[in-house]
Amino acid sequence: MPLVATRDNLESLLTQIPFDRLTKTFQDAIEATRLLGFEYIWIDSLCILQGDEQDWLVEASRMADVYSGCTINLVAADGPDGSFGCFLERDVKPSQINMYHDGQHTQLSPSLHTYLSRTAAGSRGWCFQETFLSTRSLYFCRSQMFWECRATRAHESLQLTRPWQSNSIPLRAWAVKGGGRITAQEIAIQWLALLIPYSGTAVTCPKDKLFAFSGIARFFDQEVGYQTDDGASSASLSDLGYLAGMWRVGLEYQLLWYVPHDAKRRRKTSLLAPSWSWASVDGAVKSKQINSSMLRVKTTPWIIRDDFEIIDCTTNLTTSDVYGEANGGALTVRCAPLKKIQTYAGRVHFRFRDLRRGGVYFDSSDSHSWTLFMLPVAFEMNKTWGLIIEATKTKGVYRRVGAYRMKSLSGAPRERQVMVEQSSRIMITII
Numbered sequence: 001m002p003l004v005a006t007r008d009n010l011e012s013l014l015t016q017i018p019f020d021r022l023t024k025t026f027q028d029a030i031e032a033t034r035l036l037g038f039e040y041i042w043i044d045s046l047c048i049l050q051g052d053e054q055d056w057l058v059e060a061s062r063m064a065d066v067y068s069g070c071t072i073n074l075v076a077a078d079g080p081d082g083s084f085g086c087f088l089e090r091d092v093k094p095s096q097i098n099m100y101h102d103g104q105h106t107q108l109s110p111s112l113h114t115y116l117s118r119t120a121a122g123s124r125g126w127c128f129q130e131t132f133l134s135t136r137s138l139y140f141c142r143s144q145m146f147w148e149c150r151a152t153r154a155h156e157s158l159q160l161t162r163p164w165q166s167n168s169i170p171l172r173a174w175a176v177k178g179g180g181r182i183t184a185q186e187i188a189i190q191w192l193a194l195l196i197p198y199s200g201t202a203v204t205c206p207k208d209k210l211f212a213f214s215g216i217a218r219f220f221d222q223e224v225g226y227q228t229d230d231g232a233s234s235a236s237l238s239d240l241g242y243l244a245g246m247w248r249v250g251l252e253y254q255l256l257w258y259v260p261h262d263a264k265r266r267r268k269t270s271l272l273a274p275s276w277s278w279a280s281v282d283g284a285v286k287s288k289q290i291n292s293s294m295l296r297v298k299t300t301p302w303i304i305r306d307d308f309e310i311i312d313c314t315t316n317l318t319t320s321d322v323y324g325e326a327n328g329g330a331l332t333v334r335c336a337p338l339k340k341i342q343t344y345a346g347r348v349h350f351r352f353r354d355l356r357r358g359g360v361y362f363d364s365s366d367s368h369s370w371t372l373f374m375l376p377v378a379f380e381m382n383k384t385w386g387l388i389i390e391a392t393k394t395k396g397v398y399r400r401v402g403a404y405r406m407k408s409l410s411g412a413p414r415e416r417q418v419m420v421e422q423s424s425r426i427m428i429t430i431i
Helices: 010-015 024-035 053-060 063-068 112-116 125-133 170-177 184-199 211-223 413-421
Strands: 073-076 099-101 104-106 136-140 145-149 152-155 158-163 180-182 224-226 308-317 326-335 339-344 347-349 355-362 371-380 383-391 397-408 426-430
Touching (some): 024 073, 063 125, 073 125, 125 184, 125 211, 211 224, 308 371, 326 371
Parallel strands (some): 073 136, 397 426
Antiparallel strands (some): 145 152, 152 158, 339 371, 355 397, 371 383, 383 397
16 A cells, blocks of 8 residues: 555654655655755645645635646656656667658657647546646656756757747746736636646546646736736736636636547536536546647637626635636526527538538537527637537526527628527526
8 A cells, every 4th residue: 555644644654755665656656856956846745735625725716826836847757657667768769850851851859748648647637737837847757758847848869958838838938938918808818728738638536637737827817917908907817717627717718628529528416517618527528719739829810799698606615715616607698599409310500601610619418308498609700609508497597508600601690699689688597
């Protein structure tokens, strides 16, 4: 049984930690720390009391400080468990550059991002946060070792360093430059560029889905300032609202996440976030505002419809930590009268003039009610993006079940918007 810190053995561990009772990965990490010339190491299972929820909540709220403040982060990237270790037998072969030009062909080794996405560490939610927050990371892998810091990336098989590519995760560029003040749409897009890759990872305990991302949320709040349309700066993002993994600033854009067709689509009862939050889905989500293959921001602007307005948004926290688990919530919006859509044998049928079917993305493969409604939210050139919702037993209260994209045959979304604005608007709540 691996040694962990508990309330019962804390006093003895403060006197001595038996080295032979540690897992091989922890033993190797301690040896690496000594070889690198450092005296201290943070190990979650020894620095956080296991089985003590109160201590865990306190320490979980400090993860942003722990990892952003560390000198170096050691990552046993290919280890499925603690028995794997860090020091692996490696057969490092020089890489070539994969290029085709005038009949010439050379081969380039996989990028760090590509390689790590296939490792055990790349699939762990907590590890995503740890490596993002750390200023330097050293990855111990089967094939070779990788180095990443805020200035460069390097690995053993290619005997040169690569400039650090800030556009792979845009927020990091601002972090290096000392932050900056950006608009609501920019905040939403940069946030989506972070949560999209995180959503594809897993945590052992489903209720930790938001906790394992909370350090990044705190870092984001500290580094990014919100600039209003008139150029005046405002309070911090968290003061304006952090809502089950999304910010109140730019929330309209963040609502348009969707579950791709090739991903597992399910909602677990243990995931308590409101249906409009990506945290309510067990699996990866995407956004058309982000080029997910490269994690780069698309330049095509999105325009929120004039007839879609968020009136209020609240969540029910399970602890005092605003970045922690949310047990439900309510999103109240003012919008045009809802358009009913029908489903037959699991297929959605749209019956609106000047629109043709685009893409329909259900959040879950579970069965839905026969009658659903469209809630248009934004325009992207000649496309309309919105949510698919179903009615609950309470009048005026709905639940999100998916998202949709529809393309206009006329290519004139503004004309449709004027037509909608002539209708009387209604108020609905999504839970």
